[in-house]
Amino acid sequence: MNSTIPIIDIDPSAGFCSGVNRAIRIAEENLEQSGQLHCLGNMVHNEAELERLKSLGMNFVNQNDIGPETEHVFIRAHGEPPETYRMLEENSNHVVDGTCPVVLRLQRKVKESSRIFHEKGSGKVVIYGKPGHPEIIGLLGQTYGNAILVKNIDEAHQLDFSEPMAVFAQTTANEDDYNLLCRFIAEQSFLKTASQHNVEIFYSICRQMSQRVPTLRGFAKSHDIIIFVSGSESSNGKYLAGISREINPRTYVVKDVTEIGDWFQITDRIGISGATSTPLWLMQSVADYIKSSFEQKQ
Numbered sequence: 001m002n003s004t005i006p007i008i009d010i011d012p013s014a015g016f017c018s019g020v021n022r023a024i025r026i027a028e029e030n031l032e033q034s035g036q037l038h039c040l041g042n043m044v045h046n047e048a049e050l051e052r053l054k055s056l057g058m059n060f061v062n063q064n065d066i067g068p069e070t071e072h073v074f075i076r077a078h079g080e081p082p083e084t085y086r087m088l089e090e091n092s093n094h095v096v097d098g099t100c101p102v103v104l105r106l107q108r109k110v111k112e113s114s115r116i117f118h119e120k121g122s123g124k125v126v127i128y129g130k131p132g133h134p135e136i137i138g139l140l141g142q143t144y145g146n147a148i149l150v151k152n153i154d155e156a157h158q159l160d161f162s163e164p165m166a167v168f169a170q171t172t173a174n175e176d177d178y179n180l181l182c183r184f185i186a187e188q189s190f191l192k193t194a195s196q197h198n199v200e201i202f203y204s205i206c207r208q209m210s211q212r213v214p215t216l217r218g219f220a221k222s223h224d225i226i227i228f229v230s231g232s233e234s235s236n237g238k239y240l241a242g243i244s245r246e247i248n249p250r251t252y253v254v255k256d257v258t259e260i261g262d263w264f265q266i267t268d269r270i271g272i273s274g275a276t277s278t279p280l281w282l283m284q285s286v287a288d289y290i291k292s293s294f295e296q297k298q
């Protein structure tokens with residue numbers, strides 16, 4: 001190793017989850033054959049990756065842009081509600097489905113719980129997540145009008161705790177907050193009904209998300225400085241960068257190499273991390289840039 005170049009590591013747990021990687025792989029394979037795909041919504045919250053996909057022939061569109069003349073429509077990892085599939089079928093669009101298998105399983109479970117409550121005539125599906133998030137829209141679309149979305153404990157105060165409930169979380173939800181919410185609902189339900197069986201809790205947070213925070217904490221601790229690569233719109237990026245900064249105050253957020261400053265010392269062990277929407281190639285380009293800037297100083 002050249003002693004005048006600091007150690008630069010890329011966080012092995014950073015970057016796209018397997019569901020997004022899979023969706024991108026499916027899209028790339030199809031683009032090779034069809035030359036053009038219309039993706040419903042943005043694939044990831046990362047401008048550089050969106051530009052790369054656009055250069056391969058991907059168009060990012062909304063539902064109003066889709067008509068019978070649209071040939072190939074791509075569904076991203078977050079999934080879609082049944083109405084979307086109905087609309088695409090009526091249009092006879094060719095659908096390339098990149099829905100993450102974990103999201104698909106969650107959709108099925110939500111649908112099943114909702115169906116059972118619907119047939120019994122009582123009960124609510126409670127979904128913890130972010131209003132307007134595409135995965136939430138896809139999950140609510142599975143239900144028979146008996147679902148309630150809650151975004152925090154305050155909103156959960158309005159639930160009817162005398163009713164049976166099945167509680168689910170968006171796959172990317174914060175695990176600690178979800179645990180608090182579930183405890184609150186279970187306690188309130190018990191107080192109201194004296195039964196511990198009125199509420200069924202599903203731990204539907206994706207393991208790749210729940211493991212991300214402890215792994216990042218360890219990575220931030222074991223490096224002198226963290227360069228956190230994330231698109232400006234990524235809420236996951238803001239959250240994870242905050243976690244990194246709590247452990248390592250020398251955490252800098254950049255969208256790409258153009259935002260890198262003169263922050264390094266030769267003795268630093270440098271860590272490159274990123275949001276779940278940050279592609280590995282972008283983190284590698286940041287590592288290469290830092291390395292070459294030290295090489296140029298020699």
Ligand code: SF4
Nearest residue numbers: 017019100102171206
């Ligand atoms: S469920 Fe997990 S693997 Fe699938 S898209 Fe969500 S975070 Fe990624």
